[in-house]
Amino acid sequence: MDEQGPEGRGQRPRARGLHDRVLESLGPAITAGDYPPGTVLRTDELERRYDVSRTVVREAVRVLESMHLVESRRRVGVTVRPTEEWDVFDPQVIRWRLAGPDRPRQLRSLTALRSAIEPAAAGLAAEHATPEQCAELTGHALNMVATSRGQQLPAYLVHDVAFHRVVLRASGNEMFARLGDVVAEVLTGRTQHRVMFSDPDPEAVTLHVRVAEAVRAGDAEAAERYTKEITLGALRELDILAP
Amino acid sequence: MDEQGPEGRGQRPRARGLHDRVLESLGPAITAGDYPPGTVLRTDELERRYDVSRTVVREAVRVLESMHLVESRRRVGVTVRPTEEWDVFDPQVIRWRLAGPDRPRQLRSLTALRSAIEPAAAGLAAEHATPEQCAELTGHALNMVATSRGQQLPAYLVHDVAFHRVVLRASGNEMFARLGDVVAEVLTGRTQHRVMFSDPDPEAVTLHVRVAEAVRAGDAEAAERYTKEITLGALRELDILAP
DNA sequence: GTGACTTAAAAGTCATACTTATTTGATGGA
DNA sequence: TCCATCAAATAAGTATGACTTTTAAGTCAC
Known part of the structure; x- marks a missing residue:
């Protein structure tokens, strides 16, 4: 009959890894406007800030990029994209924005x-x-x-x-x-x-x-x-x- | 597998990197049902299949995971999730599915x-x-x-x-x-x-x-x-x- | 000022060594 | 027989250093 709840999530605060921790910090910050569109983040700066390896930062950035929150370009850095380009239907983005200002x-x-x-x-x-x-x-x-x-x-x-x-x-x-x-x-x-x-x-x-x-x-x-x-x-x- | 399938769509998603190539191959394959829900992919297998490094595969998988197409678990592998859990509003997922069966x-x-x-x-x-x-x-x-x-x-x-x-x-x-x-x-x-x-x-x-x-x-x-x-x-x- | 050339900065990629969580299954006692 | 516990095997997760590629920006000749 009924198996475990199909969406048995309340919230999932469990950080499943370091990359999630970085993501759950950067995502809310960006959607909250702490880094306004046009802001450039550098990978190595993020490494130091979160005290994690490139691997971890890169994976987090890649996910943010797939949500169209940022764009990563060589010789430039990771740029926050204009609000109109964000994937506002992404459940995670919705969650972050609902938690912000x-x-x-x-x-x-x-x-x-x-x-x-x-x-x-x-x-x-x-x-x-x-x-x-x-x-x-x-x-x-x-x-x-x-x-x-x-x-x-x-x-x-x-x-x-x-x-x-x-x-x-x-x-x-x-x-x-x-x-x-x-x-x-x-x-x-x-x-x-x-x-x-x-x-x-x-x-x-x-x-x-x-x-x-x-x-x-x-x-x-x-x-x-x-x-x-x-x-x-x-x-x-x-x-x-x-x- | 095919590397440059004949999906000559209007806007070529110009592969901006190796991780994109992997993503643009795995994503359509999963949404098309080539890997039915429950299928387990192993990272090192994907490395060999696409002849890329661990880094690249991991970044692609991380993005697929953010779309809820797969779930990555230690000691298990990368599992394709049930269709009902996919982020069907994700523009990329929509694009992939529109290009598939x-x-x-x-x-x-x-x-x-x-x-x-x-x-x-x-x-x-x-x-x-x-x-x-x-x-x-x-x-x-x-x-x-x-x-x-x-x-x-x-x-x-x-x-x-x-x-x-x-x-x-x-x-x-x-x-x-x-x-x-x-x-x-x-x-x-x-x-x-x-x-x-x-x-x-x-x-x-x-x-x-x-x-x-x-x-x-x-x-x-x-x-x-x-x-x-x-x-x-x-x-x-x-x-x-x-x- | 225009165009071609050089430089350097930052992301992208790779290979490897190592860590950690988790499944599996084997051991051993009730 | 059954259950608990613990050990080993496995695959993802993380760290690091060396290297490549793209490209903005600065420089030089014309």
């Missing part, structure tokens, strides 16, 4: 992305979801209802995230499915700002139930419409928080 | 993605586009009209691609903007299949003009609706080609 802007971009993707995914899910997925969906929706009142936000969040993950996966589109982690991040981040303030919007809870029903009924149009309302709510929330 | 499926995924993103982007563009961008948009739309008849498909395609690029950029969302390359790839790939058959659908051409008008008028709802029709046409086309 760009977090608010990043959350906006991602929420806009959600608003575009999730309704479409819900529509597809209504056509492709398996009975098991429909059951999961209904289960999470009901649990959301159950935990929507009385300081149970953490539990609510778990089901909220799971709900959206299932929708994306049930869409049958591998690219949509891969956005599950991103959506999870957005939902978590969003809630962190109001965790002590209020229970979830009751209307949003109802909408989740409606989506689950629509998917189970195979009503793509309704599933899409209700999901659109959910994501519109998320967008509105952002405008309220920082207009 | 998965191309049709990949085009479907990407077209679904387009259908979700572009209408939203057009709506945002109506609110954020600069006068210059509006002018560009109108210009490309008019040029599409002008080249829509009489075996001018290559020229038509240029403006079609440019049009969609501008819309995505004008949305003001960096993530949408980065999908310009992907959309370009889809549009180009789509046309290759019918290049000798027919002129573009006149209705689609009209819709582009309408989108340009709506964006210029700041009518987000109309821009979104007309763009949705364009992408729906693209989806329908796929169903016709391979139902």
